[in-house]
Amino acid sequence: MSYKKHFQILLFLFSLISVSNIVDSKEIAITFDDSPRHASGYFDGPTRSKKLISALKNHNVQQVAFFSVSEKLNAEGIARLNRYAEAGHIIANHTHSHPNINKLTLEDYTKNLLIADNKLKSFNKFEKLFRFPYLREGNTLRKRDGMRKVLKEHGYKNAYITLNNYDWYIEVLFQKAIKEKHDISFEKMSKFYVDTLMKSIEYYDQMAVNHLGRSPKHVLLLHEMDISALFIGDLIDELRRRDWKIISPLEAYQDEIANFQIEETLKFNPGRIGEIARTKGQRKGLWHQSLNEEYLDQAFKRQVLD
Ligand SMILES: [Zn+2]
Structure with missing residues (x-):
């Protein structure tokens, strides 16, 4: 074989590698629920909002949803949402008073x-995006179909999530430790937050690959809280270190899985990937093990307090 031929083959192989890199980059949109969420002690509401906005800006995240x-x-809550909108982020609907659909009539x-x-x-x-509180979409056929x-x-579009976690409980543990005057290392705290979330993110991504044969455009569920402002960066x-690309929630909801509708009526909902897995016969592990207060209590004690 001539050198030229070798060179052409080499070029071809390189092009394969770069194409596969593009294909392999996993995509994730970031969403924060419950804004403007109450202050628990570490930051006051306006400070939290400012910190959150600047963390997103400093990390070149163009758009998330609140x-x-x-x-x-x-007045304070309105000012906070206005600040998010001014920074280019989406404001969307999570109901008026965060009710549990299992306990209310459809009307x-x-x-x-x-x-x-x-x-x-x-x-x-x-944006006319609706996120069901507690991810619950109706425990009876009448309610579920009524809401659809x-x-x-x-x-409205159903603003489902694909990546479920208990970040709200990590916030509880953090605020409690601050109140009890534990000498918390923020380095350990950050590592605990990032490690715990990455585990559930990769778990649900793998579940998606198992059932869909591909990694979809993901939607991460987070809450507008102090730990989010502190550690989102x-x-x-x-x-990004693990090859994820941050996309807008509007882009994420263009994925084919936005059209998926589960046949069953669920009292509790694990998120869109869990729904798809259930439909394909998976019954166990629809909630990652870190979606558990006892698990997080112990992990927090081991990884942050000790
Ligand atoms: Zn909520």
């Missing part, structure tokens, strides 16, 4: 959603 609860919209739940719609729609960057119809009639760095 699923907001309109009951919390006092009352719908009313709650529409009150929020009315209060949130005037925000700049508002309500969302459609009002031009570290999480983003780690995601």
Whole structure:
């Protein structure tokens, strides 16, 4: 074989490698629920919002979504959502008072959603995306199908998540340790937060690959909390280190899995990947082991307090 031929083969192999790199880059959108969420002690609300916005900006994240609860919209809450919108982030609907659909009638739940719609729609960057509180979409056929119809009639998309975790419980542990005056190492705290979330992210991504044969455009569930403001930058760095690309939630909801609808009626919902896995027959492990308060209690004690 001539040198030229060798060179051409080499070029061809390199092109394969670069193409596979593009194909292999996994994609993730970041979303924060419950904004403007109450302050628990470490930051006050406005400080948390400022820190969160600058962390996202400093890490070149153009757009995340804030699923907001309109009951919390006092003057401070409105100012916080305006600040998120001004920074280019999406404001979306998470109901008025964060009800549990399993405990409400379809009519009352719908009313709650529409009150929020009315209060949130005037925000700049508002999008008709609806995130079900507790991810619960209706424990009876009537409620579930009723909600699917309500969302459609009002031009809303179901803003499902694919990457489930208990970040809200990590916040509980963090705030409690601060109140009890534990001498917390922020380096350890960051590592605990990032490691715990990365484990569940990779777990659900693998579950998706097992059942779909590909890594979909993912949606990460987080909450608007102090640990998010403190450590989101570290999480983003780690995601990129492991070849993840951060995309807008609007892009994530273009994925084919946005059209998936589960046939069953679920009382508790593990998220879209869990739903798909269940439909394909998987019954165990739909919730990652870190979605468990006892697990996190012990891991926090071992990895942060000791
Ligand atoms: Zn919520």
